[in-house]
Amino acid sequence: MADRRQTRNQIRGPQSALTDFLASNNISAAQISEDYQRRVREAERTAVADQATNSTEQNDPEGTSESPEQRKKRKRKETAALAKIKQSKEFARRKSRRTGEPGDDDDSMARDILSEQSRPMPGQLENCEICSKRFTVTPYSKTGPNGGLLCAKCSKDQANDDKKPKVKKAGPRIGRRQNQSNLLDGNAQQGASTLVESCIRKVADNINDIEEFGDLPSSLLHRLSQILSKRRALTPRTLNLFLRRELRSIDIYDTAKLETDDFQKIFTFMPDLNNVNLRFASQLKDRVLDYTMDRELKIEHLQIDSANLVSDTCWQRLLVKLGPDLKTLKLSNLDTSFNDETVGVMSRCCPGLRRLKLKQCWKMGDGSLQALGLLPSLEHLSLDFIQETDVEKLLDTIGQVGPRLRTLSLEGFPTADDRILEGIHNHCQHLTKLRFTSNSNCTDRIFSKLFTDWSNPALEFVDLSSTRDVDNANADGPADAIGLASQGFVALMNHSGRALQKLNISSCRHISREAFEEAFADDRVYPKLRELDVSFHTIMDDYLIGRIFRCCPSLTKLIAFACFNVQEARVPVGVALIGGLKAQDRIVVEGDQP
Amino acid sequence: MDSTPGSSEYVTLVSGDGFEFIVPRSTACVSGTIRRMLDPSSRFSEAVTGRCVLENMSGLVLEKVCEYLCYNLKNKNQTNVPDMEIPPELCLELLMAADYLDT
Numbered sequence: 001m002a003d004r005r006q007t008r009n010q011i012r013g014p015q016s017a018l019t020d021f022l023a024s025n026n027i028s029a030a031q032i033s034e035d036y037q038r039r040v041r042e043a044e045r046t047a048v049a050d051q052a053t054n055s056t057e058q059n060d061p062e063g064t065s066e067s068p069e070q071r072k073k074r075k076r077k078e079t080a081a082l083a084k085i086k087q088s089k090e091f092a093r094r095k096s097r098r099t100g101e102p103g104d105d106d107d108s109m110a111r112d113i114l115s116e117q118s119r120p121m122p123g124q125l126e127n128c129e130i131c132s133k134r135f136t137v138t139p140y141s142k143t144g145p146n147g148g149l150l151c152a153k154c155s156k157d158q159a160n161d162d163k164k165p166k167v168k169k170a171g172p173r174i175g176r177r178q179n180q181s182n183l184l185d186g187n188a189q190q191g192a193s194t195l196v197e198s199c200i201r202k203v204a205d206n207i208n209d210i211e212e213f214g215d216l217p218s219s220l221l222h223r224l225s226q227i228l229s230k231r232r233a234l235t236p237r238t239l240n241l242f243l244r245r246e247l248r249s250i251d252i253y254d255t256a257k258l259e260t261d262d263f264q265k266i267f268t269f270m271p272d273l274n275n276v277n278l279r280f281a282s283q284l285k286d287r288v289l290d291y292t293m294d295r296e297l298k299i300e301h302l303q304i305d306s307a308n309l310v311s312d313t314c315w316q317r318l319l320v321k322l323g324p325d326l327k328t329l330k331l332s333n334l335d336t337s338f339n340d341e342t343v344g345v346m347s348r349c350c351p352g353l354r355r356l357k358l359k360q361c362w363k364m365g366d367g368s369l370q371a372l373g374l375l376p377s378l379e380h381l382s383l384d385f386i387q388e389t390d391v392e393k394l395l396d397t398i399g400q401v402g403p404r405l406r407t408l409s410l411e412g413f414p415t416a417d418d419r420i421l422e423g424i425h426n427h428c429q430h431l432t433k434l435r436f437t438s439n440s441n442c443t444d445r446i447f448s449k450l451f452t453d454w455s456n457p458a459l460e461f462v463d464l465s466s467t468r469d470v471d472n473a474n475a476d477g478p479a480d481a482i483g484l485a486s487q488g489f490v491a492l493m494n495h496s497g498r499a500l501q502k503l504n505i506s507s508c509r510h511i512s513r514e515a516f517e518e519a520f521a522d523d524r525v526y527p528k529l530r531e532l533d534v535s536f537h538t539i540m541d542d543y544l545i546g547r548i549f550r551c552c553p554s555l556t557k558l559i560a561f562a563c564f565n566v567q568e569a570r571v572p573v574g575v576a577l578i579g580g581l582k583a584q585d586r587i588v589v590e591g592d593q594p
Numbered sequence: 595m596d597s598t599p600g601s602s603e604y605v606t607l608v609s610g611d612g613f614e615f616i617v618p619r620s621t622a623c624v625s626g627t628i629r630r631m632l633d634p635s636s637r638f639s640e641a642v643t644g645r646c647v648l649e650n651m652s653g654l655v656l657e658k659v660c661e662y663l664c665y666n667l668k669n670k671n672q673t674n675v676p677d678m679e680i681p682p683e684l685c686l687e688l689l690m691a692a693d694y695l696d697t
Binding site: 210 | 666
């Protein structure tokens, strides 16, 4: 060094203005640096001496010389910084992630964070922790495994490594959306779906690549039709796959995309048809049905929905022609035809009719109701009227067909009153299915009477939804309860509980908590109940839901919309609880039953 | 079932074109049809020999069926199980096979 200072005046490289200025004032940069080095060495020596005597300074990372006041100040600062870090979110997050690992006390973790915070800012240079290359720090530089920074290449590599295991971890799980969709379908089964079901879905996915189904059995075709209809994928092309000469049955749940000629094709290709089920048949016209009559088809089961281009005269011709064979007739959503006169023709020409469903047919009125009573072999009757009807007429019909009925479904009779239920009690002795909904006239007393000492055996299917008093000013209803309420409900469960498979009591909002507690008491078991709908019962809570699960070992579907007190119910494995406040969170099912 | 003499832990499924698949008995019994074939009380030859010949299935289809049988067993008590991957060109044949095997 001294040599270089002496030669300084002979050969000079480029010098900065500052060095020139300092030299002119007899200040040497080298001298300053030498003094500094000496001071550092001295400080190190004293620090080593200090460490020997003072163990509290073991962790001093800098090891530079500082006066006791300075050290105290720095310590205080550091302690404050550490305390601040310990309260930060980042610290809590790391701590929760690292709990259980040995040797990770709060202090060392806080110190880690502190050292990370004091690392180089973007724009400065740093050596990469992995490959030791010098690189410029950017905001995107990643942290290495030991807390140092990584160069761009190593950052990228590590990002890739991070990604891979994550994908694996997600694994083969279906999404929450699909899960909720399944739940809404009442499907809470465990394990993989059957191979048949997966294959059918796969076939439906690839329906446009399929030339023909080969000799797929009828049951599978039916399921395929259901799936394709739900996806609205039944087009004239896909329809062709379902037209097979040897089959006697066709079920197309969505024919909205078919043209008139496609309907005709169905009857041309399948001359042995016995069961016809066409929904949303908007393009079904008179000429197709006339053609069917010409072909002398022996249709026994006919279900047609929304065929609004078919005239009344055509319906009458069809009923006259098919009448002697017809065993099932289900018509729905007919707005412009099927009037009282046509129903009259039906009741005269179809003596063998066992199953009749007429829903949302706008033209039907009292005359139709009267005519229905004349059907001699009716066993299943489902009615949903648009027009208001006379209670006496309905009562007469029940009196006439009631004794043979196995199914009675009455919707859309808002005027029906206690006499109807009394009529059902007196005339029906073979019912297995009873539906009586949307009524606010019948009293709880008469519901209770219906199910008390009824000669009818226990029902398997009961739907009494929306039978309640509707008065906004008086939410609790009159003292003498309207609709299925406490008495009626207890009587129903006493009468039919042992055989019930499906029960819908949604919106029967005058049923009290005591009634539920009585019906679902410890000693009660409803061995066959599979589906229960208790929507809009505000008194339902976790306890009652738990009681229901306990009393219904076969339950697979519990619908509880707008039951605001059902919040943390423990749902047994294999049961779909639909509705409720936190539907999304309650996917996890817990084993509660053997 | 294991206590019955002659019922070993593994059974053999044979396709129409001669491919043999040796699978654990519990796996094979996921299929209702094979379960009834192998039921010792049935005294079917399949139950005695532990060998089911499925004439109407090709090796390709039976391989996929075996894959499903394992898949089903693996995911037995789990929720939210997705469908197994099925190649589209195989799905109709596999559907017929699945219908026959009652799986």
